[in-house]
Amino acid sequence: MKLTWQILENLAREYGDSFYILDVSKFENNYQEFLSYFRSIYPRTNFGYSYKTNYTPKLCQIADALGAYAEVVSQMEYDLAIKIGVEPSRIIFNGPLKRDRDLKNAILNGSTVNLDSWQEVEILKDLAEKFSARNFAVGLRCNFDIGIDRISRFGFDVEGGDLEYAFSVISQLPNCSVAGLHCHFSTPQRSIESYALRARKMLNLTGLYFPERPPKFINLGGGFFGKMDEELRKQFDCHIPSYREYAEAIAPEFARHFPQDTGPQLIxxxxxxxxxxxxxxACQVVGTKTIRSRQIALVAGSIHNIKPTLTDKKLAMNVYRNESSDRGGNLTGDIDLVGYTCMEHDCLSKIDRGEIGIGDYVVFNNIGAYTIVFKPPFISPNSPIISYDSTDKTYALSRRRETSEDVFATYII
Ligand SMILES: Cc1ncc(COP(=O)(O)O)c(C=O)c1O
Incomplete structure (x- = not known):
């Protein structure tokens, strides 16, 4: 996808002065590329696409069409998966809070549910008693030491014996069994060594709990680095592994452990x-000013559009200048790009020794993860999402611009 000022201007005329652009083919390519490295070593690998990271339905539909499970962590996300036509048996339900009705409904529908706590074991027990003629198999989320400072709050403690106890309680229920083990660690520690360690620890646990027959699945969760511009990459003080490096750290452990075709699914x-x-x-520059030594360009966006987590990482961006007509307000030198909110911290980025004027566009890269799902309706409604299809080179709306009415619809007025 090659952007120009004219393309952005045309899109702005149709959809307004700020919008997200979603490159659909890039998503498909990332998916196929990442998965193929794993499958070339351990063919029984499958992905569960993490809805929470970006639940734009278009992406979830593509993931489903590519054969991914829908990985959801709330009833809201479960509802979306069902709404877009995902088979219940292709949904993995994770997360710390699954309400009684939601958890039972997911299990009865045949979704894979990874239990996170004792309360959830109790809910399973209750369900199993009520439906004594049916068999239920669930997964258990494991929590073990992977050498990071923080103790994770999720899953069953392996070292303290909770996992073992949960396993035996479930196995003793006449119509319940454990189908597999799950783990996910949300940590900045995303190195290949860390994933090799997680794989080995999960395989050891599998050996302990499934001595005779392998489980249906071993799920290592997410947390992998993605692809990024060089400018962003330089801001991490660690090596950013490639897809291939992650696959080469994890998949051989599985291939060695399960040399025959009978091994579990690696999810x-x-x-x-x-x-x-x-x-x-993408957002348009709508105003400029200079206050003492500070040069400021106001854009039709906010830091909450690109970095709702307020990370101090600087995203790569490009300025698209209107070369054909000068709408004035030109600034040259060091310029702060500030947003529409009333917060002083709302500075999207800084331009060093550059040039910008009213009517230009600024486009920020690498904002597909934990952005639109985290963006608050603070001060202004949300911007639309426009998908780009590189096959026919067309743009189409994936989410319309939010209105004030949308924002206030749930309030009692
Ligand atoms: C259980 C689970 N799986 C997968 C993910 C996806 O993580 P990431 O987007 O870092 O790959 C998360 C994120 O928190 C998660 O909680």
Whole structure:
């Protein structure tokens, strides 16, 4: 996808002065590329696409069409999966809070549910008693030490014996069994060594709990780095592994452990790795001013559009100048790009020794993960999402611009 000022101007005329651009083919390519490295070593690998990372239905539909499970962590996300036509048996339900009705409904529908706590084991027990003629198989989320500072709050403690106890309680229920083990660690530690360690620990647990027959699945969760511009990459003080490096750290452990075709499914739940680079945010420069030594360009966007987590990482961006007509307000030198909110911190980026004027466009890269799902309706409604299809080189609306009415619809007025 090659953007120009004219393309952005045409899109702005149709959709307004700020919008996300979703590159659909990039998502498909990322998916196929990442998965193929794993499958070339361990063919029984499958992905569960992490809805929370970016639940734009268009992406979820593509993931489903490519054969991914829908990895959801709330009833809201479960509802979306069903609404877009995902088979219940292709949904993996994770997360710390699954309400009684939601958890039972998912199990009865044949979705894979990875239990996270004792309360959820109790809900399973209750369901199993009520439906004594049916058999239920669930997964258990494991929590073990992977050498990071923070103790994760999720899953059953392996070292403290909770996992073992949960396993035995479930196995003793006449119509319940454990179908597989799950783990996911949300940590900046995304190195290949860390994933090799997680794989080995999960395989050890599998050996302990499934001595006779392998489980149906071993799920290593997500958390992988995605592709990124060099400018962003330089801001991490660690090596950013490639898709191939992750596959080469994890898949051989599985291939060695299960040399025959009878091994379990290796499930991974990538979010960031698949979507981080598939979205951009474009916004028009709508005003400029100079206050003492500070040069300021106001854009029709906000830091919450591109970095709702307020990370201090600087995203790669491009300025598209209107070369054909000068709408004035030109600034030259160091310029702060500020947003529409009333917050002083709302500075999207800084331009060093550049040039910008009213009517130009700024486009930020690498904003596909944890952006649109985290963007608050703070001060202004949300911008639309426009998908780009590189096959026929067309743009189409994936989410319309939000209105004030949308924002206030749930309030009692
Ligand atoms: C259980 C689970 N799986 C997968 C993911 C996706 O993580 P990422 O987007 O970092 O790949 C998350 C994110 O928090 C998660 O909680």
């Amino acid at each position: 991974l739940e990538p979010g960031v790795a698949l979507v981080a680079d598939v979205m951009q945010f």
